[in-house]
Amino acid sequence: MSSVRISFLGAAGEVTGSSYMLEMEGVRVLVDCGMYQGQNSDGRNEGMFSYSPSDVDAVVLTHAHIDHSGRLPLLVRRGFKGDIWTTDPTIELVAVLLRDTVKLMAEEAEWRSRKNARKGLPPVKPAYDERDVEETLKRFRYIRYDERAEIARNVGLRVRDAGHIVGSAITELWFKTGGDEIKIVFSGDLGPKDVVVERPYTLIEEADYVIIESTYGDREHKSLEDTRAEFRSGLAAAIKSRGKILIPTFAVDRAQRVLYEIKRLQADPTFPKMPRIFFDSPMGEKATLIYEKYSSLLSREIQDAARTGSTPFNPDGMSFTSSPEESRSINNESEAIVLAGSGMCSGGRIVHHLKHNLWNENCNVFFVGYQANGTLGRRLVNGERHLRIAGEDIVVNAKLHTLGGFSAHGDRADLLEWASNFRKSASFFVTHGEPKSAEALAAGIRQLGYEAATPTAGAVYDLSGKELAFAREERGESILERADRDAVLELLNEITSETESIRESIADRGDFRALTPLLESSRLILQSVKNIK
Numbered sequence: 001m002s003s004v005r006i007s008f009l010g011a012a013g014e015v016t017g018s019s020y021m022l023e024m025e026g027v028r029v030l031v032d033c034g035m036y037q038g039q040n041s042d043g044r045n046e047g048m049f050s051y052s053p054s055d056v057d058a059v060v061l062t063h064a065h066i067d068h069s070g071r072l073p074l075l076v077r078r079g080f081k082g083d084i085w086t087t088d089p090t091i092e093l094v095a096v097l098l099r100d101t102v103k104l105m106a107e108e109a110e111w112r113s114r115k116n117a118r119k120g121l122p123p124v125k126p127a128y129d130e131r132d133v134e135e136t137l138k139r140f141r142y143i144r145y146d147e148r149a150e151i152a153r154n155v156g157l158r159v160r161d162a163g164h165i166v167g168s169a170i171t172e173l174w175f176k177t178g179g180d181e182i183k184i185v186f187s188g189d190l191g192p193k194d195v196v197v198e199r200p201y202t203l204i205e206e207a208d209y210v211i212i213e214s215t216y217g218d219r220e221h222k223s224l225e226d227t228r229a230e231f232r233s234g235l236a237a238a239i240k241s242r243g244k245i246l247i248p249t250f251a252v253d254r255a256q257r258v259l260y261e262i263k264r265l266q267a268d269p270t271f272p273k274m275p276r277i278f279f280d281s282p283m284g285e286k287a288t289l290i291y292e293k294y295s296s297l298l299s300r301e302i303q304d305a306a307r308t309g310s311t312p313f314n315p316d317g318m319s320f321t322s323s324p325e326e327s328r329s330i331n332n333e334s335e336a337i338v339l340a341g342s343g344m345c346s347g348g349r350i351v352h353h354l355k356h357n358l359w360n361e362n363c364n365v366f367f368v369g370y371q372a373n374g375t376l377g378r379r380l381v382n383g384e385r386h387l388r389i390a391g392e393d394i395v396v397n398a399k400l401h402t403l404g405g406f407s408a409h410g411d412r413a414d415l416l417e418w419a420s421n422f423r424k425s426a427s428f429f430v431t432h433g434e435p436k437s438a439e440a441l442a443a444g445i446r447q448l449g450y451e452a453a454t455p456t457a458g459a460v461y462d463l464s465g466k467e468l469a470f471a472r473e474e475r476g477e478s479i480l481e482r483a484d485r486d487a488v489l490e491l492l493n494e495i496t497s498e499t500e501s502i503r504e505s506i507a508d509r510g511d512f513r514a515l516t517p518l519l520e521s522s523r524l525i526l527q528s529v530k531n532i533k
Contacts, residue, residue: 035070089167163191217441227405243362
């Protein structure tokens with residue numbers, strides 16, 4: 001029997017950069033082609049692919065988020081000529097996200113080029129441009145939920161609702177090998193069981209191999225009821241602070257969810273009167289219109305709200321801000337609720353608002369989504385008090401709130417429930433999670449009676465049959481090595497933050513003589529770390 005090989009090209013031991021290659025008898029199908037975000041992403045998005053894009057027969061895209069779709073224009077630029085298969089809403093959302101991404105990449109390249117010029121270094125070019133995006137959009141082919149299509153020779157595809165964002169898909173792939181057939185299921189990003197905006201994820205029973213995400217594989221969210229109660233009390237207290245309320249949001253799904261929750265609170269006569277609301281995201285405005293267009297694919301709760309004649313994602317007193325001038329004018333508001341991207345605070349207009357408000361103790365920041373390692377959002381959530389934002393040193397005095405229950409990702413219980421529906425003959429690969437999360441979910445899946453592995457970046461597995469399950473060739477660092485490296489980097493960030501804090505408060509310290517031996521000891525320890533090969 002001919003074999004199918006799977007290569008784990010991204011999102012192995014990390015959350016971003018989702019990409020997997022499936023190969024059989026000269027046929028190559030790529031599932032996702034995402035950007036890397038956060039820690040250690042510099043240079044990776046512009047780098048070479050480990051395969052020839054011109055040799056790829058088809059791409060399957062699970063959903064629109066940039067960590068799953070962001071490198072597609074680079075794939076096309078470097079020679080991919082095939083079709084990209086996904087759902088209708090995903091095609092429309094990807095058009096919005098990629099067009100915005102290419103503008104941000106051009107701006108960043110121009111900024112970095114100016115810095116390089118002062119150092120005598122060559123200019124920086126973005127990974128791709130508008131023409132590449134438009135050429136990519138021509139290659140999309142839609143497939144409806146629950147329909148099956150032939151996407152390459154001896155390769156069938158069906159997509160099912162993943163409940164993550166509108167249009168998100170679980171993908172079922174069938175590879176015909178001689179007289180046999182191997183079925184491989186990709187979970188994509190799975191939504192929570194207690195849905196609000198999207199529909200519940202689809203349960204699937206049959207598979208030979210399952211590739212499952214593990215973003216929250218080691219923790220559980222608060223219940224919907226508790227999450228709403230926490231948001232209600234936190235927002236009410238923030239409003240009474242009479243300062244800015246900043247909500248970093250992903251333009252797709254998280255923004256719409258937060259707007260809907262705000263609208264629900266406005267209908268409660270006991271809730272405090274809200275200040276003006278600014279949705280400071282041109283991309284978010286476009287995404288919201290797409291959500292409204294495809295409301296038939298959303299939850300019953302959202303459809304019921306829409307049938308009353310009101311728009312679920314348009315709370316009273318909300319303004320969309322399109323131009324940079326409109327965005328900057330929000331600085332003149334002493335009190336306001338501001339939703340802006342990016343959701344991890346790694347770029348976009350939210351950085352501007354954080355720079356101007358984090359110093360203020362009356363400011364409140366609500367984190368409503370996952371914050372990847374190395375992002376500004378993660379550093380804030382981790383408690384760093386001294387940050388450099390957009391070229392300026394900032395002291396964090398704002399109150400910070402983290403609401404995991406608003407996540408569009410299912411938690412550990414949701415993921416295990418979805419996994420447990422498969423027949424016990426299925427074998428699992430656990431990906432799209434930080435090492436601790438992936439290993440924890442894999443252990444839980446094994447307790448359910450399945451085989452489960454946590455592939456490393458660059459690992460290649462032969463899926464030719466059960467007797468060869470998880471026979472593999474590994475390249476690059478192991479998942480535990482990656483975990484150790486990430487832990488070291490987190491500690492170095494914390495040491496840097498502590499050092500800056502001490503430096504700023506040094507004038508208030510009385511006995512400098514007592515500090516000297518402690519600091520000398522700390523320096524010797526750091527020098528020892530530096531000398532370890």
